[in-house]
Amino acid sequence: MYRYGDGTPFPFEENFIDIVAAAVESCAAMFASAAQLDQLRARARDAKRDADQEGAKLAALERSIEGAVSLSQPSVAKDATLVQQTALRALEGARHAIATSRAALEKRTVAAAAEPRIDRAMQTSFAAAAAFFDRHQLPRTAWTWSWKANVGAAATAFAARFTITFDLIEPPWTGPARVGALVPGLVAKLPRKRLIGKPAPAKIHLDKAALVEVERDGEELALVIREQAQKPSVGWRLTMDRVAASTVTCAMLDEDGKPIGVETELGGEDAVAISRLAAAVVEAMQPALAQRRTREVMIGKVALRTLSDPGEPGRALLELLSPTIRTMCQKSRVPGEISLKRDIADGKREELFVSRVLLAAKYASLPPEYRKLFDAAGLGRDVASKDDEETDTDRRPEQRASVPPPPPLPLRAAPHAKTLMAS
DSSP, X not given: OEEXXXXXXXXXXXXXXXXXXXXXXXXXXXXXXXXXXXXXXXXXXXXXXXXXXXXXXXXXXXXHHHHHHHTTOOOOSTTOOHHHXXXXXXXXXXXXXXXXXXXXXXXXXXXXXXXOOHHHHHHHHHHHHHHHHTXXXXXXXXXXXXXXXXXXXXXXXXXXXXXXXXXXXXXXXXXXXXXXXXXXXXXXXXXXXXXXXXXXXXXXXXXXXXXXXXXEETTEEEEEEESOSSSOOOEEEEEESSTTOSOEEEEEEOTXXXXXXXXXXXXXXXXXXXXXXXXXXXXXXXXXXXTEEEEEEEETTXXXXXXXXXXXXXXXXXXXXXXXXXXXXXXXXXXTEEEEEEEEEXXXXXXXXXXXXXXXXXSTTSOHHHHHHHIIIIISSOHHHHTTOOOGGGSOHHHHHHSOOOOOOOOOSSOEEEEEEOO
16 A cells, blocks of 8 residues: 555555656656757748848849849840940849849748658657556556457557557467466356257366457456367357456357357356456466557547647646646655655555656756646645745845745655655
């Protein structure tokens, strides 16, 4: 059980210290990509403005030349004087030079006004989000995952505005998994096909049966097994509302996987036997889930990589974590730290903490408009005293003289854990 720094119960089961540290790194990378895109757009605007100014200067130069040459009355008439003919040639040459320069300037203007490559910035933002979600999950995350023999495995996580789909690159099985290898000696009374009439319950030894499909949606779990591992055969779809369920719904399947007859309920020892299989399957899938790889991140109904703002995922992530971070800051006993405690045994409690100075260093190089997003999330100055502090410039001289300077904040060199004896 986790607790706040002051000992009061923490609402989540996850190690929020690790989540905050990883989220700060990911958000900083997203905002860095957004800041770079902002710079490219600013440069494009500056280049466009400079090109427009150059165009105006060319137009003014053209008018000046025309005005100066017009005094010589340029002409191609037969009776035109040498001066008039020279003036005409000079005017035509100037116009040709200006037209050439204007064409080159127009190309520069088009290039300058072009929108920077947003796809590259969004790919960087996606990589930062994937680095977070590959290793961490947000509080109150709901999971679904599935595996199918000879197809592969995938998982999806749902957390507030985020929907993350994963590829499970190392599933425990690539083909049908023999039940006897998972739970040796498993026996259960399941519906069995008869030559005449409807399927009837019969005790079946499942050692040679094969697991061919698994689906988990929250706590609900469904297993598909078939009687023979090496060839198409009849089988069963077993569904339970949780792994250690007291009842299991069973539907018999034909060789093509289509239901036969009606669903029945298994209880007692049969449900216990299937629950043992379910627990073994869930345990076998844990390493694959831990080594997941993010395939796509959705914010609402929009894919992250299709957004136009690389910083939007970071804002959404900080917005989600901000209330908990601020509460942790208020309840941490040591100023300048975010801390949690965890009960590990009778009379023993572990404390986890991270220095807010170290967290701030991860985003210190960002422009001010992005740094303030972290500060607003509770990672800046001490939240507990922020609203109560009075600035030194607001006090009268005699008040400033009587107020001693605040003591320096105790800092830690790096995040770590320490074990405390409970009082």
